[in-house]
Each structure stands twice: as C-alpha cells, then as structure tokens.
Amino acid sequence: MVQKLKERKDLLSESQQIHNETFEEIQTERDRVLAEVNELSAACDRAEQELQQGWVEFLGQQTTLTEVVGKYRGKAAPTPVQTQPAVFQPTDTPVPVLGHVRVQSLPSAPIPAAPASSTNAARGRGDCHGYQRQGEHQSHDQRVTFGGEGSGPGQFILPYGVTVSDEGEIFVADFGNQIIQVFTMQGAFVRQFPTVVSGGEKMEPEDVAMDGEGNLWVVGNLSVVTKPADFAVKYSKQGRRLRKFDLQKTEWDRGVAMDTRRNHILITQTICGGGHGKVLVYRPDGTLVRTVGQQQGMKEPWYITVDREGNIFVSDYYNKCVFVYNEDGQFLFQFGGKGRGEGRLKKPRGICTDRAGNIIVADMGNRRVEMFDKTGRFLKHITTDMTEPEAVAMAPQGQLVVTDVEKNTVSIFPTY
Structure with a gap:
C-alpha cells in the first residue's frame, strides 16, 4: 500500500x-x-x-x-x-x-462577482488563491508578495497605510513617493495618483481609509520645511481631490479610519514633546465631533480601525497595547502589553478587524502579525517571518494585506 x-x-x-x-x-x-x-x-x-x-x-x-x-x-x-x-x-x-x-468538461459559466461588503475594518469572506504572476514570490503558505524599493510603478519608498475596496483593489499610501498606488489582489499594478493638497503641493501620505461611498480619505503632511502642515484629504478612487481640511501640525505620524455607520472620520494625533495622544472624530466637512482616549493615558497612537458595530480600536506604539472604545468613545478595555510571549506586543502598528470581529495587529517589534478575538484574547500568529510589518487591511474575500516598510513590499495572505 x-x-x-x-x-x-x-x-x-x-x-x-x-x-x-x-x-x-x-x-x-x-x-x-x-x-x-x-x-x-x-x-x-x-x-x-x-x-x-x-x-x-x-x-x-x-x-x-x-x-x-x-x-x-x-x-x-x-x-x-x-x-x-x-x-x-x-x-x-x-x-x-x-x-x-x-x-470533466461542463458548460461554461460566467466568473462570479465578489460579494458586497461593509467597511474596510469588517471584511472577511471566502478566498481563491494559487495563481502566481511572473515576478511575484509565493511561499509555502501561498502568500503573494510584490513591490520593492524604488520610484517606478509598483515600487515603494515606505509603504505605510493600506486599504482594500469592495471591488478588490488595494490602495497603498506610498509615503516616500508621495502617491497612492493601486493594485489588483494578485499584485498587478493598476494605476497611481499623487497626493495633491492644493496648488500642486503634495503631501506625504501616512494612512488611507475608504468611506461608505467608495472614496478615499488620506492623512499626511507637507514635506516642505518652510511650510509644515497636516491635512485630511478626500480623493475619488481615480485620484481626483474632492475635499480637504487642516489638522494641527504634529511630527508624529497619523492614522485614519471611517465609521461608515455615522459617516465620521477618525484620526489619531500625538502632541509632540508631551507624549499625549488622542483620537479626533470629525464630520466630512472638518467639524470636530469629539475626542477619544485622553483619559486612558494614550501616548503615541498611530493606526486605528472601526468594526461593524462601530467599536474603535487604536494601537499605541508607546504603551505597547491596543485601546478599545465603543461607538460613542467610551473606554471598554485594553490588551497587549510589552513582551515577546503570546498576546504580548512590542511595537504595535497596523490594526484591522475581520467579519467575525477578530482583531489583527501588526507587531513590528516582534516581527509578526497576530490575531486576537473581540475580547482581546490571543488566538494565533498569522505570520512570524516579516521584517517590519506596518499596516494591515482585510480584502473582500477574506485575504489579509500587510505592508512591510523595511523591505518596501506588500504581502497578501490567503484566508486564515
């Protein structure tokens, strides 16, 4: 036998x-x-x-x-x-x-369309993988990795934030090249557009999120030393600037997320020198609704996400933890804490949630991406062999997209 x-x-x-x-x-x-x-x-x-x-x-x-x-x-x-x-x-x-x-030959059938989804922070669906394009690397776990350092199409200089549309397009905030790059779920380059603020001035994009209408909100700062400023800018998926409002200048990077249920924009902010962090909640016209996180000693928040129920999750780089709030900004709990053991975090960066409510965190310090349940209980390591995992986002069919700022690459992990 x-x-x-x-x-x-x-x-x-x-x-x-x-x-x-x-x-x-x-x-x-x-x-x-x-x-x-x-x-x-x-x-x-x-x-x-x-x-x-x-x-x-x-x-x-x-x-x-x-x-x-x-x-x-x-x-x-x-x-x-x-x-x-x-x-x-x-x-x-x-x-x-x-x-x-x-x-076995069967009558031909049309390609099924991807199912609709809600927000970028709440996407978790089936997957189809196994195809590899020329120039892509695919390891034993069937991940697809693309990019590399450079300024050409499909290359990156510090790929920070990332989000995925309902149609399965990946939008990467390319900080160093001052552009948003767009790819298919197989890593094929589609297009790019500059992150123009006004009058031809371009900002360095730090994070990107998608609203309920399929438009992008990008946060970043002008790289001009003589005119420092921070902005939140709304673009169409093709790169047309639709709206912007000014933010308080800070030297620390920002994250952005959308609460599509209330059409609110959530942006993290750290006051330099004092180490005081908070989350600012805005309406699309730039009106401040509320601030979140100051009472819990938030220090250096960067990435942020909102789940299907409107709960807010913020990774705090300094405190080595994740703060969790309800949709009204009331503190619920925190999890993590400095360390290398299971459930511990060293340098938490990107964060997102899947359809089941599980929380995915990119832990740059421990060089791994981890999954926690909705109560903050550690579930498993999704990957432990990335150099500097930065941002994470869920794709329409349940794939996980992760940026790596050290290698200047983006990886797509199949459903887990």
Missing part, C-alpha cells in the same frame, strides 16, 4: 495543474474587464468634475465621456471562461491501485 501511494503521489500535482490552468484563464479575463471598468470610471469622474464646475454646454458636446461610452456601447459581455473540473475515479481491483484524475 505504501509503495502504491508513493507511485501515485502525482495525483495531487495533476489536480494542481488543472487548477492553475483554469485559474489563470479566469484571472486574465478578470484583469481585462477591470481595466475597462477603470477607464469608464475615470471618464465618469472627469465628467462629474466638469459638471460641478458649471459647464452647462457640456452635455451638448462630443466629450471624452461620450467617446469612451460609445466605445463600450453595444460591446459584447465578457467571454465566459470554460472550466473543466477534475474528477477522481477510484479503481476497484484486488490490487490496491488508487485510480486517476480526469478532466
């Missing part, structure tokens, strides 16, 4: 080969469709901007929008991908021969 098992161990490789071939066809078609959607979306954004500027004659002219829409009007739907499931056929003989794998 052992000998026969060794002889037929290629069963797994046969099925894996079939899986890879089918998935590559599906992914190629998806990327093509996504590029077309991006082109249409960009044209719509330009048209909306022109209409907002009062161009009444716009509708009566041959515009970029009509050209792009005309290009796709009447175009056939995406070609369904022919899938061929692998079927195992056992052999019923006196000799213990396992059987073989054959491909």
Whole structure:
C-alpha cells in the first residue's frame, strides 16, 4: 500500500495543474474587464468634475465621456471562461491501485462577482488563491508578495497605510513617493495618483481609509520645511481631490479610519514633546465631533480601525497595547502589553478587524502579525517571518494585506 501511494503521489500535482490552468484563464479575463471598468470610471469622474464646475454646454458636446461610452456601447459581455473540473475515479481491483484524475468538461459559466461588503475594518469572506504572476514570490503558505524599493510603478519608498475596496483593489499610501498606488489582489499594478493638497503641493501620505461611498480619505503632511502642515484629504478612487481640511501640525505620524455607520472620520494625533495622544472624530466637512482616549493615558497612537458595530480600536506604539472604545468613545478595555510571549506586543502598528470581529495587529517589534478575538484574547500568529510589518487591511474575500516598510513590499495572505 505504501509503495502504491508513493507511485501515485502525482495525483495531487495533476489536480494542481488543472487548477492553475483554469485559474489563470479566469484571472486574465478578470484583469481585462477591470481595466475597462477603470477607464469608464475615470471618464465618469472627469465628467462629474466638469459638471460641478458649471459647464452647462457640456452635455451638448462630443466629450471624452461620450467617446469612451460609445466605445463600450453595444460591446459584447465578457467571454465566459470554460472550466473543466477534475474528477477522481477510484479503481476497484484486488490490487490496491488508487485510480486517476480526469478532466470533466461542463458548460461554461460566467466568473462570479465578489460579494458586497461593509467597511474596510469588517471584511472577511471566502478566498481563491494559487495563481502566481511572473515576478511575484509565493511561499509555502501561498502568500503573494510584490513591490520593492524604488520610484517606478509598483515600487515603494515606505509603504505605510493600506486599504482594500469592495471591488478588490488595494490602495497603498506610498509615503516616500508621495502617491497612492493601486493594485489588483494578485499584485498587478493598476494605476497611481499623487497626493495633491492644493496648488500642486503634495503631501506625504501616512494612512488611507475608504468611506461608505467608495472614496478615499488620506492623512499626511507637507514635506516642505518652510511650510509644515497636516491635512485630511478626500480623493475619488481615480485620484481626483474632492475635499480637504487642516489638522494641527504634529511630527508624529497619523492614522485614519471611517465609521461608515455615522459617516465620521477618525484620526489619531500625538502632541509632540508631551507624549499625549488622542483620537479626533470629525464630520466630512472638518467639524470636530469629539475626542477619544485622553483619559486612558494614550501616548503615541498611530493606526486605528472601526468594526461593524462601530467599536474603535487604536494601537499605541508607546504603551505597547491596543485601546478599545465603543461607538460613542467610551473606554471598554485594553490588551497587549510589552513582551515577546503570546498576546504580548512590542511595537504595535497596523490594526484591522475581520467579519467575525477578530482583531489583527501588526507587531513590528516582534516581527509578526497576530490575531486576537473581540475580547482581546490571543488566538494565533498569522505570520512570524516579516521584517517590519506596518499596516494591515482585510480584502473582500477574506485575504489579509500587510505592508512591510523595511523591505518596501506588500504581502497578501490567503484566508486564515
């Protein structure tokens, strides 16, 4: 029996080969469709901007929008991908021969769309992985890693914050290059846009979050020494600046999160010199609603997230812990504490939650990403071999996206 098992161990490789071939066809078609959607979306954004500027004659002219829409009007739907499931056929003989794998042809079916989700802090769904693009690294745990240091498309200089849209696009705040870069869930570069504040001035983006309408909120600071300032800026997914408001200048980095239930923007702040931290809650017009965290001795908060119930989670770099508040800003509990043991934190940075309410924390000091339940009880290490894990975000199908500022890379972990 052992000998026969060794002889037929290629069963797994046969099925894996079939899986890879089918998935590559599906992914190629998806990327093509996504590029077309991006082109249409960009044209719509330009048209909306022109209409907002009062161009009444716009509708009566041959515009970029009509050209792009005309290009796709009447175009056939995406070609369904022919899938061929692998079927195992056992052999019923006196000799213990396992059987073989054959491909069963079925009628083609369209690519299923990803299910809708709520906020970036509450995404946890099924996953499909195994496909690897050229130039990507994929280890035994099936993670996909992309990037590297540089200023070209798909390269980073200090990738800080990260968020993922409902459509499965990854938005990375590239601090050093002063841009937001956008990728597919397979690590393919899609586009980028500069984090312009006004008048051509660009800020260094420290974190990024997505609101309930699919727009981005980015926090950062001007790199101009003679004109230091901090801002919160709202962009469309194509990079058009929609709104901004000023923040108190601080030398410590900020995090941003969205409470989509109340349409509030939550931004962390540390007062330099005094080591006093807090969370500022704003309306989209820049009106301050409340402050959170001062009574608990918050020192150096950076990253922040909000779960499906509106609970607020803040990682405090100085206190080596995570503070938890309810939707009204009332303190609930804290967990972590300095150390290397299970459930302890050394330099907590990025934080997010999944659909089940579990809390994921990037612990830069211990070079690992950890999972806690909704009460702060340690569950497991998601990974322990990253150099400097920085920010984390949940993707539409339950994958975890993690930035590494030391290697200037982004990694996508499959469902866990």
